[in-house]
Amino acid sequence: MAGESKGTGVVLNEKTTEVKRAWADEAEEAETSSTTPAVESEDPKLELDSLSIKDEGADTNKILLLDEPNESDIQTVTSGDNVYTSATTFEELNLSPELLRGLYAEMRFKGPSKIQAVSLPMILTPPYKNLIAQAHNGSGKTTCFVLGMLSRVDPKRKVPQALCICPTRELAIQNQEVLLKMGKHTGISSMCAVPEDSSRYIPIMKRPPVTDQVVIGTPGTIKKWMSAKKLSTRDVKILVFDEADHMLAEDGFKDDSLRIMKDIERNSSGCQILLFSATFNDTVKEFVSRVVKDGNQLFVKKEELSLDSVKQYKVYCPDELAKIQVIKDKIFELGQKWGQCIIFVRTKNSATMLYNALENYGYDCTSIHGNIEQALRDKMVKEFKDGLTKVLISTDLLARGFDQAQVNLVVNFDLPVKFKSPEPDYEVYLHRIGRAGRFGRKGAVFNLLCTEKDEKIMQEIEKHFSHQTSTVRDWQSNEAFEDALKDAGLL
Secondary structure, eight states, X not given: OOSOBOOEEEETTSOOOOOOOOOOOOOOOXXXXXXXXXXXXXXXXXXXXXXXXXXXXXXXXXXXXXXXXTSOOEEEEOOTTOOOOOOSSGGGGTXXXXXXXXXXXXXXXXXXXXXXXXXXXXXXXXXXXXXXEEOOTTSSHHHHHHHHHHHHXXXXXXXXXXXXXXXXXXXXXXXXXXXXXXXXXXXXXXXXEOBOOGGGOOOGGGSOOOOOSEEEEOHHHHHHHHHTTOSOOTTXXXXXXXXXXXXXXXXXXXXXXXXXXXXXXXXXXXXXXXXXXXXXOHHHHHHHHHHSOSEEEEEEOGGGTTOTTEEEEEEEOSSHHHHHXXXXXXXXXXGGGSOEEEEEOSSHHHHHHHHHXXXXXXXXXXXXXXXXXXXXXXXXXXXXXXXXXXXXXXXXXXXXXXXXXTEEEEEESSOOBOTTSSSBOHHHHHHHHTTSSGGGOOEEEEEEEOSHHHHHHHHHHHXXXXXXXXXXXXXXXXXXHHHHHHHTTOO
């Protein structure tokens, strides 16, 4: 991480400052995808038994398949002799009245989602075992670890007690917003530790020690604060890695993440570690299973990860100009009938070209990249979340964990490939399409293809997920796009 950051401390019950509207006029540099070397597993493969979750609990290392209509099968592996019962209500979790009020009055929840029902008892039941958890985008993972952090914090002790590490500042800020809302009535304080602009820079030695009880931030900033002894980890009870597959991947934030983990394990014995993500490839899965000892595991079968609520389509375009025309004449024209759209591109050049082309046609959209001022970047995200813009062009900066319920359409202007490799990035593809159809809502994804390479990448993606993607019969036909949107439940 370049430069030191200024943390944003917040005490629950206080109002956050409104961010003024601002418009973006640049495009985003592509962030690289992670690739990991093969790691040979030391653990024998476990055979799956088709069982429904039962109150009686499970034997050590028995895998349960949790069947539910319209939900994917979840495979769980429990460690030791612990017996967990699926929670049908939040009251069964012995939460404080303040947290229950936050869940019902502020979050407007009616009950736990499938992953919450299964994972929350594992998180909140002593002796607080570690957990590696994977589930669909929009299935409620954030609530699981935010509730876990809030539940473990003693509001009377003004020391850091929970840490959450995220790959991007946008995700860190978003997670803190969820924590502020859910924990509004608890009096628990939090700080967002993310890089800031040079105008807000505070030298590390001039910073006071952190006294906020929950710290959410990016790995570089967190590590710097810890190295400078400004962030104490002696009292940390729970450590969360959001988008953990990227945090522990070789080309991700593996080194910083492991240093943070080892420092906390050395200073705070018994700290609970939670790893959450929508995707874990086999290499990362095997690695984290070794690093996170004596923990419970929860995984969704690979073929179930393509999100049934989101309809995926291929659009064959004769050239790149046709791609732009599809967005201009089909996506934007039909856009009056649905919510918001995110267009994903692979590179900064693609983003700049697309943004300028649409602007020249007189269309209003927003584009985000990591090189603009942090304050403006935050405003751009906020104005999209507030509905001030309907179309956002982005590289994979916002592919992971970006929650916006009004997004029901995703366009892959470029299909994702791994950094310096022709191989499709399956995990990034899954994260991208997960921006649509959040929390079980309907959504559609249009993959724009114009070269043989595009077609080959799409074929590999379909093969990987065992999913045949429908084809829009004519890129010039309004009727064909309307039929696709009707099939997706958007018209």
